Amino acid sequence: MKHLSMKNLKKVLLGMFLVLITLLLVVFTAGGAFVKEKYLEPWDKSYSDKFEDKRIKLISNGILAASGHNMQPWIIKLDPNKDIFYLYANSDLLTKEVDPFARQTMITQGTFLEYIVVSGEHFGYKVNIDFFPKGQYDEQNLASSMKEKPVAKVSISEDKNEDSKLYDFMFLPDTNRESYEKASLTxxxxxxxxxxxxxxxxxxxxxxxxxxxxxxxxxxxxxxxxxxxxxxxxxxxxxxxxxxxxxxxxxxxxxxxxxxxxxxxxxxxxxxxxxxxxxxxxxxxxxxxxxxxxxxxxxxxxxxxxxxxxxxxxxxxxxxxxxxxxxxxxxxxxxxxxxxxxxxxxxxxxxxxxxxxxxxxxxxxxxxxxxxxxxKPTKEVPVSMRRDVMDFINK
CATH class of the missing domain: 3.40.109 (NADH Oxidase)
Structure with missing residues (x-):
C-alpha cells in the first residue's frame, strides 16, 4: 500500500507540474513571448541601408529620437525636389490632457530634427533647417493649423565634413529610468x-x-x-x-x-x-x-x-x-x-x-x-517601440 501511495503521489505531482507548465505556456503566449518584435526593427543600424532616397535614409534615423510619451508625432511630406522634405506635427497624436498647449509636442519636433542633423553628418550631408516656412500656427485652431503648416523645411546638400562622433549613440535608449550612481558628475x-x-x-x-x-x-x-x-x-x-x-x-x-x-x-x-x-x-x-x-x-x-x-x-x-x-x-x-x-x-x-x-x-x-x-546609470535599459519609417511619410 505504501508503494502504491508513493506511485500515486508521483502521478499527482507530475499532473500538477504539467498543468503549471500548460498555464505558463498559455500566459506567455498571451503576452507574446514567441512573437517577433517588429517594433524594434528601426533600431538596427542596417535599417537605413535599404532606402536609396537620402531623405528617407536620414528620416529612418530621425525617428529614433525621444518623443513625449513615445507618441512619435511626426509627419513627413517629400518635396518633388529630392533634396527637400517638410516636417509636420501630427495633430492626431496630441496628448491633450498632459500637454494641452502642445508644448511638449513641439519639443518633440526638435528632438527629431537634431537626429536628422547628426544622421546627415554621418552620411556626408549638410542639413539646413528653415523653421515654420509657411508661417506660424493659428493658435486658436491649433490642430487644423498643424495639418496645414510645417514645423520645418529640411534641405539636404552634399558635405565633406568629418563623420559625426555622435551617430552611434543614436542607437542607444534616449531615456534611462533606472537608479543612477550617487557619485557626482565630473x-x-x-x-x-x-x-x-x-x-x-x-x-x-x-x-x-x-x-x-x-x-x-x-x-x-x-x-x-x-x-x-x-x-x-x-x-x-x-x-x-x-x-x-x-x-x-x-x-x-x-x-x-x-x-x-x-x-x-x-x-x-x-x-x-x-x-x-x-x-x-x-x-x-x-x-x-x-x-x-x-x-x-x-x-x-x-x-x-x-x-x-x-x-x-x-x-x-x-x-x-x-x-x-x-x-x-x-x-x-x-x-x-x-x-x-x-x-x-x-x-x-x-x-x-x-x-x-x-x-x-x-x-x-x-x-x-x-x-x-x-x-551614470547602474543598469542598461531596453529601447522603446518605433513605427516603420514609411508610416511617417505622407503619401
Missing part, C-alpha cells in the same frame, strides 16, 4: 553639457545637496499630482500596449519596458494582464509610477534644465534639438538622462507647482522647457 561632464547652450537655449545643472533635495521634492509632487488625476490616467491607458501583438500593431506609446520590467517578468506580466485586464487597475499603475519616481529621485546625483527667454514655437522646437544633443553627448560621456516633465505640465491641477518651479529656478519671463535627471 567637471568635464558638466562643462560638456553646459557648453551645449546657445543664444536661444540655455542649459542649467544642479548637483548641490539643497538643490537635489528641493528638485527631488518637485519631481515627486508633480508625479503624485498627475498620478491621481483620472483623466490623465485614462489618456495614458489608451496608449499603453499590453502585449507584443499590440506593440507590433501600434508601435508607439507606453509598454512595460518603460516601467523597467523586462525579460521573463515582462512576458509574464503582459500575459496576465492580457488574460485578466482588471489586474492593471488605475491605482496599481499609479502606485508603480509614484514608486519608480521615488526610487529615481533617491538615486540622482544631478538635475538639468533647458530654458528659453520666451516660449515661442520656434524656441520650443530649438529646445528639443538641444535636448537631443544633451542625450547624445551624455551617452558619449557615459551618463544617461530622464525627463521629469510633470511639474512643467500646464493644466489646472499643476498650475501652482508650475508657477513655484519657475519662480524658484527661472529668471522673469523665461520658460523652463525641460527638466531632467542626469547621472
Amino acid at each position: 567637471k568635464e561632464q558638466l562643462d560638456t553639457l553646459l557648453n551645449l547652450s546657445n543664444e536661444d537655449v540655455k542649459i542649467k545643472t544642479f548637483d548641490d545637496k539643497n538643490s537635489l533635495k528641493q528638485l527631488g521634492a518637485y519631481a515627486m509632487k508633480g508625479a503624485e499630482i498627475e498620478a491621481n488625476i483620472h483623466r490623465m490616467n485614462e489618456e495614458s491607458a489608451k496608449v499603453f500596449r499590453v502585449n507584443e501583438y499590440e506593440k507590433n500593431k501600434y508601435r508607439y506609446g507606453y509598454s512595460f519596458e518603460g516601467q523597467n520590467i523586462t525579460g521573463l517578468k515582462k512576458y509574464l506580466m503582459q500575459g496576465l494582464i492580457t488574460l485578466i485586464p482588471s489586474i492593471n487597475s488605475e491605482k496599481a499603475s499609479s502606485d508603480i509610477y509614484i514608486n519608480s519616481t521615488k526610487t529615481a529621485v533617491e538615486n540622482t546625483p544631478a538635475y538639468g534644465m533647458v530654458i528659453t527667454k520666451n516660449n515661442s514655437r520656434i524656441e520650443q522646437v530649438k529646445s528639443g534639438m538641444v535636448y537631443s544633443s544633451l542625450v547624445l553627448n551624455g551617452h558619449a560621456l557615459g551618463i544617461a538622462m530622464q525627463p521629469l516633465s510633470q511639474v512643467l505640465e500646464e493644466y489646472t491641477e499643476m498650475k501652482e507647482q508650475y508657477e513655484n518651479f519657475h519662480k524658484d529656478y527661472a529668471d522673469k519671463g523665461d520658460t523652463i522647457q525641460m527638466f531632467f535627471r542626469v547621472g
Whole structure:
C-alpha cells in the first residue's frame, strides 16, 4: 500500500507540474513571448541601408529620437525636389490632457530634427533647417493649423565634413529610468553639457545637496499630482500596449519596458494582464509610477534644465534639438538622462507647482522647457517601440 501511495503521489505531482507548465505556456503566449518584435526593427543600424532616397535614409534615423510619451508625432511630406522634405506635427497624436498647449509636442519636433542633423553628418550631408516656412500656427485652431503648416523645411546638400562622433549613440535608449550612481558628475561632464547652450537655449545643472533635495521634492509632487488625476490616467491607458501583438500593431506609446520590467517578468506580466485586464487597475499603475519616481529621485546625483527667454514655437522646437544633443553627448560621456516633465505640465491641477518651479529656478519671463535627471546609470535599459519609417511619410 505504501508503494502504491508513493506511485500515486508521483502521478499527482507530475499532473500538477504539467498543468503549471500548460498555464505558463498559455500566459506567455498571451503576452507574446514567441512573437517577433517588429517594433524594434528601426533600431538596427542596417535599417537605413535599404532606402536609396537620402531623405528617407536620414528620416529612418530621425525617428529614433525621444518623443513625449513615445507618441512619435511626426509627419513627413517629400518635396518633388529630392533634396527637400517638410516636417509636420501630427495633430492626431496630441496628448491633450498632459500637454494641452502642445508644448511638449513641439519639443518633440526638435528632438527629431537634431537626429536628422547628426544622421546627415554621418552620411556626408549638410542639413539646413528653415523653421515654420509657411508661417506660424493659428493658435486658436491649433490642430487644423498643424495639418496645414510645417514645423520645418529640411534641405539636404552634399558635405565633406568629418563623420559625426555622435551617430552611434543614436542607437542607444534616449531615456534611462533606472537608479543612477550617487557619485557626482565630473567637471568635464558638466562643462560638456553646459557648453551645449546657445543664444536661444540655455542649459542649467544642479548637483548641490539643497538643490537635489528641493528638485527631488518637485519631481515627486508633480508625479503624485498627475498620478491621481483620472483623466490623465485614462489618456495614458489608451496608449499603453499590453502585449507584443499590440506593440507590433501600434508601435508607439507606453509598454512595460518603460516601467523597467523586462525579460521573463515582462512576458509574464503582459500575459496576465492580457488574460485578466482588471489586474492593471488605475491605482496599481499609479502606485508603480509614484514608486519608480521615488526610487529615481533617491538615486540622482544631478538635475538639468533647458530654458528659453520666451516660449515661442520656434524656441520650443530649438529646445528639443538641444535636448537631443544633451542625450547624445551624455551617452558619449557615459551618463544617461530622464525627463521629469510633470511639474512643467500646464493644466489646472499643476498650475501652482508650475508657477513655484519657475519662480524658484527661472529668471522673469523665461520658460523652463525641460527638466531632467542626469547621472551614470547602474543598469542598461531596453529601447522603446518605433513605427516603420514609411508610416511617417505622407503619401
